[in-house]
Amino acid sequence: MSHLKYTVIKSKRQYDEYCKILENLVFQKSHTAGTQDEIDLLTVLIEKWDFEHFKLVDLDPVALLKSFMDDHKIKAIELSGILGISRGYMSDILHYKKGLSKDVIRKLSSHFKVRQDAFNQSYELKQHKQLQSTV
Numbered sequence: 019m020s021h022l023k024y025t026v027i028k029s030k031r032q033y034d035e036y037c038k039i040l041e042n043l044v045f046q047k048s049h050t051a052g053t054q055d056e057i058d059l060l061t062v063l064i065e066k067w068d069f070e071h072f073k074l075v076d077l078d079p080v081a082l083l084k085s086f087m088d089d090h091k092i093k094a095i096e097l098s099g100i101l102g103i104s105r106g107y108m109s110d111i112l113h114y115k116k117g118l119s120k121d122v123i124r125k126l127s128s129h130f131k132v133r134q135d136a137f138n139q140s141y142e143l144k145q146h147k148q149l150q151s152t153v
Contacts, residue, residue: 024059027067036060040131064131078141079118080111086130101125114144 027033040060098108101122110116118137127134
């Protein structure tokens with residue numbers, strides 16, 4: 019019996035390794051049918067691990083995003099570039115001042131390899147306090 023190239027993920031180290039391999043495969047300039055099969059298989063294995071180890075429903079979309087940023091060691095400025103949004107909009111999202119647009123949800127889902135519904139949940143935004151001048 020031949021040795022399998024990929025197996026069911028059993029550790030965080032293996033999970034991180036598969037995520038890195040998947041990212042490299044996705045960003046290759048050309049894909050063969052074999053490469054696409056490898057991408058699909060890794061995606062299934064990673065999604066299985068995510069489903070079993072991450073309680074996405076317990077976190078609102080912003081808390082989830084912050085968790086992914088910590089896990090992947092991504093700063094807000096880097097993520098704004100990845101998402102193609104302004105630093106101000108990124109800051110407003112992280113401080114609960116603005117909601118996630120459909121485009122941002124799609125890009126976050128793709129980047130972090132999770133289902134869109136993880137980010138497509140309602141959550142409460144902070145109200146802006148109107149500054150009043152006293153004259």
